[in-house]
Amino acid sequence: MKMVHTCVVVGCRNRRTPGTTLSFYRFPRDPERKQRWIAAVNRQGWQPNDGSRLCSTHFISGKQVKNPRSPDYVPSVFGTTLSADGTEPFDVSDKHQAQVEAANALLFLQGQVLEAGPRAEPFPERGGAEASGCPDAPARPADGEPRAEGPAPSPCSDSAADCEEEVARLRREVRALRELAERSSLTEAALRADPEKVRFYTGLPSFFVLETVLWLLSPHLRADKGLKLSKFQQLLLALMRLRLDLRNQDLAYRFGVQVAAVARTVRAVVEAMSSTLVPTTVFWPSRDELRRNLPAAVRSACPDCVVVVDCFSVALERHDEADAVDAPARSLKYLIGVAPQGVVTFVSRGAPGHASDRELLERCGLLGKLLPGDVVLADRDLDASEAVAARGAQLRVAGCDGGEEDEEKRALRRHVGRVIGMAKKRYAMLNGPVESPFASDRAADMTTFDRVVRVVCALNNLCISAAPLE
Template sequence: MKLKAEQHRCAEAILDMQQTAESPDLSLVTVENPELQLPAENPQPEDFSVNETFTYPGCADAGCQTELTMDDIEKMEDVLRQNTAELVDLRSKALDTQFSQEAFEKNEDKTKFYTGLPNFLVLIQIFELCEPYITSGPMSLLSKFEQFILVLLRLRLNLPLKDLAFRFNISLSTASRVWHKVIDILHKRLEFLIEWPERHVLQATMPLSFRQAFGCKVAVIVDCFEVFIERPSNLLAQAQTWSNYKHHHTVKFLIGVAPQGYVTYISSAWGGRVSDKQITIESGLLKNLLPGDIVLADRGFNIGDNLGFYCASLQTPAFTKGRKQLSAYEVAEIRKIANLRIHVERVIDLVRRKYQILQSRAMPIENMSTKPGETHALIDKIGVICCALSNLSESVVPLE
């Protein structure tokens, strides 16, 4: 009997040990957060928090070990900082060599050199006038601003289209398409900058030198300038464009400059053979005159009779007309007119220096033709745009 009782106790002890191994005593559990202690009876899964740490007897935490020391980590951080600084520097240099808006915004000298405009603020205002009409999609190689700059670069520096294609990393056909498309937009959007001023505006801002010589009556100073072109293949065109003065095939523009030094009129391009008188009469400039206006011009503008129809008068330097010499009064008048008329030559020089496309040795003959459905040839648009942009610069005539 004793043996059976002892075997029974051993069996119960073995069963207790198995139950203990399968269900650990919760009294051994420790919780880092004392507020999250488990209930003593019937614990539920939702009572556990993700921040709880359970420790079992005979267990230890294991972590990742690394052989990197603090010195190694600091060296790696230094290299990372160095690489980041180099990346920023390279990105900045890349912007400087590109024709992006950011590159011009950070460099006023670049704006003046590549566009002829006085500063970036003026440049961006002109761009905003034209931007809604310039197209650029996800597949476009150039942004709207880059297309705009491409055209200004050609006007400013007279660069060939192939040169522009290399500079902007595009094909020659793309450069040509951008040039013709954006030049039309600039012509339409900027022609308002060339406007014949009202008489009261002219009189209120008349420079002192003009007031002393002619009061407030001078309305415009007129002159012509010529642009060299290629020799046309058509014989009639050759005759019409040959300039006896320049001894070259040219086109001629009539320009009108206000006493304040701004372009107020620019004609379409005429063949270089046409006389100054003919282009003045037929261009429509005289329709802007009011009774009492004075027009200053050179000797070649023999338009005094034509101005009489508008009750205006012409002031040109006197010439001898077969006489041996001029009178003292005539010499004084010549000097007075010449000192004022020279301002139109200074304006023409300013326009041609700023936009060297007008100094071309031989502008392509295709620029002289008019597209179907249009009234202006490409050369006409170029003349208007260059004069309009020049009006945004400081005047060459001092107010006082």
């Protein structure tokens, strides 16, 4: 278990938590640089220990740089946070040295390099404007020419305050650019602040639901250093794959990883959700629970209805003309059971597209969940009345009786159709075509796409799947 580090800067509450994009740095071993870090932190009488950390928000570029000429060689971004003794972090006792560092930082940000030297002057004179690096500086007078009384003009030295102001402006600009990049990125902080972005990329109704799913999956996701993606990024990548049906190469570009890493991550997250999320959200309710929450329209039309079944097919990816000839076999068929309340309670494994609805109903395992007196409502005649009756239950087909009561049954069936339609609309991967690796990767008599269908139904149950049936 990793130690939870907190930034040592007074007033900074950043902590190392799962999924954070912040970096936390140890204090340098080099004595001189270490003292400069301690001075920048500006906590009177304080000394760091082995567990002391400084977060990346205190560096202009967002990370420490080991080049002594870089402004991020020493942390310098502290905002207006006060130190322990009440002074501001930028209040450096050696004002002259502060001017030197400010000027060096300005030249670095402008793409120039300042020669390092033992002198403590901001800019050493080298014989003229060109040598000094200051284009507006006047040339040094030649020998024999009259010199102005008083100290020699030193425009660069005189403008040290302007340099400090310019550095401060550049720091503000860097912060603004970092905030803009954060808002347009797919980080945890960006999604937490934008509910619409959560709905678009994940299909989930809020960041709270997304965070709850992450909490449930976290023990089952990788967190080793060999994987560049945090647990949050792993979950987000997989949800974007299901939600938008993006190609692996597209996701690889977005998250900065290899295509193979995307495929492994999607498979691992889907397996984790199939084993943890699905059992908690897709389950067969008890009869008492169904009766307590039965909608009024169902209570009047079909009070003993426990499930409405329907089938849908998803095309498989075609590779040659032979696939087009054998089109029925190049698809997967699923049977979905939906409770009258509108939540998915049963999902079958995928069957070949040419399998009949009756075969699928008899082999999927749904009949084993029925109790005597239960009513199963179907959209069309599945020719499985005898198999359902063997369980003491009854199969009814909406649209066969022709009366007012049957119209209510058809409304119930249409409601179930909306649930399935919303699931396919919310997660585009269910619309197909299914890529070969998802259909052929089989474990425990279940393909990866079988797990995908179950996971999508589980995620759909976390949302408002359709209009209330009242």
